[in-house]
Amino acid sequence: MTAQPVAADWWRLYDDPVLDRLIEDALAANTDIRVAAARVARARAMLRGARADREPQAQINADANYGRQPAIQRFPGLDREDWIIDAGLDVAYEVDLFGRVSRGVEAAEGDVGAAQADARAVRVAIVAETARAYADAASSAARLKVANDIVGLLDRSLSLTRRRHQAGFDTGLDTARIAALRNQRAADVPAIEAQRDAALFRLAELTGRVPADLPAIAAERADMLILDQPIPVGDGAALLARRPDVRAAEQRLAAATARIGVVTADLYPRISLGGSVGSTSTSFGDMFGAGPFRWLLGPLIGWTFPNQSKARARIAAAEADTQGALAEFDGTVLAALREVETALSVYQHDLQRRSDLQAAYEEAKRAVEITRVQQRVGSVDSLALLDAERTFADANAALANADAALSGDQIDLFRTLAGGWGPPESDVLTGRRSSTPTDDGDQRDWSQNLADLSD
Numbered sequence: 244m245t246a247q248p249v250a251a252d253w254w255r256l257y258d259d260p261v262l263d264r265l266i267e268d269a270l271a272a273n274t275d276i277r278v279a280a281a282r283v284a285r286a287r288a289m290l291r292g293a294r295a296d297r298e299p300q301a302q303i304n305a306d307a308n309y310g311r312q313p314a315i316q317r318f319p320g321l322d323r324e325d326w327i328i329d330a331g332l333d334v335a336y337e338v339d340l341f342g343r344v345s346r347g348v349e350a351a352e353g354d355v356g357a358a359q360a361d362a363r364a365v366r367v368a369i370v371a372e373t374a375r376a377y378a379d380a381a382s383s384a385a386r387l388k389v390a391n392d393i394v395g396l397l398d399r400s401l402s403l404t405r406r407r408h409q410a411g412f413d414t415g416l417d418t419a420r421i422a423a424l425r426n427q428r429a430a431d432v433p434a435i436e437a438q439r440d441a442a443l444f445r446l447a448e449l450t451g452r453v454p455a456d457l458p459a460i461a462a463e464r465a466d467m468l469i470l471d472q473p474i475p476v477g478d479g480a481a482l483l484a485r486r487p488d489v490r491a492a493e494q495r496l497a498a499a500t501a502r503i504g505v506v507t508a509d510l511y512p513r514i515s516l517g518g519s520v521g522s523t524s525t526s527f528g529d530m531f532g533a534g535p536f537r538w539l540l541g542p543l544i545g546w547t548f549p550n551q552s553k554a555r556a557r558i559a560a561a562e563a564d565t566q567g568a569l570a571e572f573d574g575t576v577l578a579a580l581r582e583v584e585t586a587l588s589v590y591q592h593d594l595q596r597r598s599d600l601q602a603a604y605e606e607a608k609r610a611v612e613i614t615r616v617q618q619r620v621g622s623v624d625s626l627a628l629l630d631a632e633r634t635f636a637d638a639n640a641a642l643a644n645a646d647a648a649l650s651g652d653q654i655d656l657f658r659t660l661a662g663g664w665g666p667p668e669s670d671v672l673t674g675r676r677s678s679t680p681t682d683d684g685d686q687r688d689w690s691q692n693l694a695d696l697s698d
Contacts (some may be wrong), residue, residue, distance in 0.1 A: 247475035247476075249475050249476065249657065249660045250475065253657045254266055254370065254374050254657075256470055256472070257468055257470065259464070259468070261377075261460055261461060261463075261464065262374060262377050262468070265373055265377055265446065265450055265461060266370055266373050266374065268450040268451065268452075269369050269370070269373040269449045269450045269451070270366060270369065270370070271451075272450060272451025272452075273369050273449055273450070273451055274451065275365050275368075275369060276362070276365055276366060276369055278365075279358075279361060279362035279365040279366075280362060282358050282361065282362070283355070283358045283359055283362050285358075286351070286354045286355040286357075286358035286359075287355055289351050289354060289355075290348070290351040290352060290354070290355050292351075293344075293347045293348045293350070293351035294348055294351075296337065296344045296347065296348075297339070297344055297345075297348070298336075299334055299335065299336040300334070300335050300336070300337075301332065301333070301334045302332070302333045302334075303330075303331075303332050303333075304329075304330070304331055304333070305328075305329065305330035305331075306328075306329055306330075307326060307327070307328045307329075308326070308327050309324075309325070309326050309327075310324070310327070311324045312324075312325070312327075325525045326525050327523070327525060328523070328524050328525065329521065329522070329523045330521055330522055331519055331520060331521025331522070331537075332519065332520050332521065333517065333518075333519045334517060334518050334519070335515045335516070335517040335518075335543065336515060336516045336517070337513065337514070337515045338514045338515065338516060340511070340514060341507075341508040341511040342504050342507075342508055343504075343505055343508030343509070343513070345504075346501045346502070346503075346504030346505045346508070347501075347505050349497070349498075349501035349504070350498045350499075350501035350502045350505060351498075352497075352498075353494045353495065353496075353497040353498025353499075353501060354494075354498050356490070356491075356494035356497070356498075357491045357494035357495045357498065360487040360488070360490040360491035360494060361487070361491050363487035363490075364487040364488050364491065367487060367658060368658070369449060370658075371654055371655070371657065371658035372445070372449055373446065373449045373450065374468075374654050374657075375651060375654045376442050376443075376445040376446040376449060377442075377446055377461070377464075377468065378467075378468040378650045378651065378654060379438070379439075379442035379445075379647075379650075379651070380439055380442035380443050380446060380461075380462060380464070381464040381465065381466065381467060381468050381650075382467055382468070382643075382646065382647035382650050382651075383435055383436075383438045383439030383442060383647075384439060384462075384464065384465040384466075385465055385466055385467050385643060385646070385647075386435050386640075386643045386644065386647060387432065387435045387436060387439065388465060389639055389640060389643040390428065390431045390432050390435055390640070391432065392639075393428045393636045393639055393640065394425060394428050394429050394432065396632070396635075396636075397421065397424060397425035397428060397632060397636070398425060400421055400425075400628065400632055401418070401421045401422055401425050404417055404418050404421045404628075405418055417624070417626065417629070420626070420629050421629055421632070424629065424632065424633055424636070428636055431640070439462075443457060443461070443462055446461060467646045467647065467649075467650050468650050469646060469649055469650050469653065470653055474590075474653065474656060474657075475660075476587070476656075476660055482579070482583060482660060483576060483579060483580075485660075486579050488575050488578075488579065489572075489575050489576055489579055491575075492568070492571050492572040492575040492576075493572060495568050495571065495572075496565070496568040496569055496571075496572050498568075499561070499564045499565040499567075499568040500565050500568075502561045502564070502565075503558065503561045503562055503565060505561075506554065506557040506558050506560075506561050507558055509547065509551075509554040509557065510551055510554050510555070510558075511546070512544050512545065512546040513544070513545045513546070514542060514543070514544050515542070515543040515544075515545075516542055516543075517540070517541065517542070517543045518538070518539065518540045518541075519537075519538065519539050520536075520537070520538040521536075521537050521538075522536045522537065523537070579659075582659045583659045583660065586652070586655045586656045586658075586659045586660075587656065589652055589655070590649075590652040590653065590655075590656050593645065593648050593649050593652050594649065596645055597642070597645040597646065597648075597649055600638065600641050600642045600645045601642060603638045603641070603642075604635075604638040604639060604641075604642045606638075607631075607634045607635040607637075607638040607639075608635055608638075610631050610634065610635070611628075611631040611632055611634070611635040613631075614627055614628050614631040615628065615631075
């Protein structure tokens, strides 16, 4: 590992165009990302509404009624039954003396920041899960090859033991033991095939496809997805600044703090400057005459006093929400540090485990080769060969499983370290999607795109 900062597009370190395209498709079509984008859009709409409170509010009203008026409300000689037409324009502007509007805008801005950070966290998770599903499929293919090789090796040993038995050099018990070991290892093959299918099905879901539409090229890799170069890990301070879960918790704390100011403003008078113009007439033709026209200007003051218990209860609730947001922020920071330390520890220990298993594999391979030679010259019996074959098969399978674990460890490490990555927000909000393969023709185009990427 190195102290260099983690690349934003860390998956490109694997230099696999297929993986690059799958992640591109996942970012464009994954349903969880679409949900996160919708939440960002909603938060931004709420922010626009909060900012609109800073502007004058206008309302137009009009009504027309036909009815009978009391005689005391009509001049002598006028009909008591007639149309009454009224229209007006009311304008009001709240003077934000006590910060209700400005603090409301601050709270809405915090909600937008939290929604954006949550969307980034979803994208980080989807990228990691897509890479993991692709790596699991590749690891399963590699483990499947190892399992088939072990079965083939045991088939040859079983054939040799049967010939020796027919020649009278070995007993039927030796043949049965080799056959039992061969069948045990053959039973591993269907389980690995099922794991590979499950990984491909996950990959289809993550990229917004049904399993049948996943391009065949996504399943062609048959070697482990493991980096053979030091992994950049950066520094701890930059990590906390990058991780979207920490940023989301910070923005929620800011929003909760701002809401204290919103409800505190209810303890004081709410002052607005207002005006109204209008006209009331018995016909549309007289609506704009000088007689029925009216206007007025003046301040509007509203104040809930002296009973402020409800407002103070809301303040106490907002303060409690802020304390909860602060605790959530502290917990998120601690969890982030724990995740990084855990991922680093697991990766380092699995590296050591893989090194030990590699040494065990080499020794087991050497032992089985020596035992075969000794059996041919009659210096050891078939039981010794059986033990050597079993040890080699176990070492081979364990090494393949260790490689698969390392592949997952690297992706976990990248997920915890490169948490701040995200594509341009315009792509997220618009849901822009590149073309995806759904049939043979699309798959040919996709393969050509991969060739272009490779060039």
